[in-house]
Amino acid sequence: MHIKTGDIVEVISGAREKDFQNAKDGRVTGKVLKVMPKTNRVVVEGVNMRKKHMKPTNQMQQGGIIELEGSIHASNVLLYCPTCKKGVRTGAKVLADNKKVRVCKKCGETLDK
Numbered sequence: 001m002h003i004k005t006g007d008i009v010e011v012i013s014g015a016r017e018k019d020f021q022n023a024k025d026g027r028v029t030g031k032v033l034k035v036m037p038k039t040n041r042v043v044v045e046g047v048n049m050r051k052k053h054m055k056p057t058n059q060m061q062q063g064g065i066i067e068l069e070g071s072i073h074a075s076n077v078l079l080y081c082p083t084c085k086k087g088v089r090t091g092a093k094v095l096a097d098n099k100k101v102r103v104c105k106k107c108g109e110t111l112d113k
Helices: 017-021
Strands: 008-011 028-036 041-044 049-054 064-069 071-073 077-081 086-088 090-094 100-104
Touching: 008 041, 008 086
Parallel strands: none
Antiparallel strands: 008 028, 008 077, 028 041, 041 071, 049 064, 077 086, 090 100
């Protein structure tokens, strides 16, 4: 997958409408909380919020309605480039020490730390 846990991504589609209405430019950025490579889906912080009804348990004394992030397809997110200040397509590049890193296709900046 082109996305890893902890990356900052820009959601271009696939989330709920209210997520996009709050953004000025119509796109939402957030941190990737979880990556599911078998189903090719990602969970992005604050995007695609779902309500879950929970019963009281030993760990959670009070039941109620909890908001959780839902997953979206990985093809609906772009990796955020801090130089370009937007989501970009990525390519791969091998450095001199044989380390493979992700590179911004627009500006050529290395996106891995």
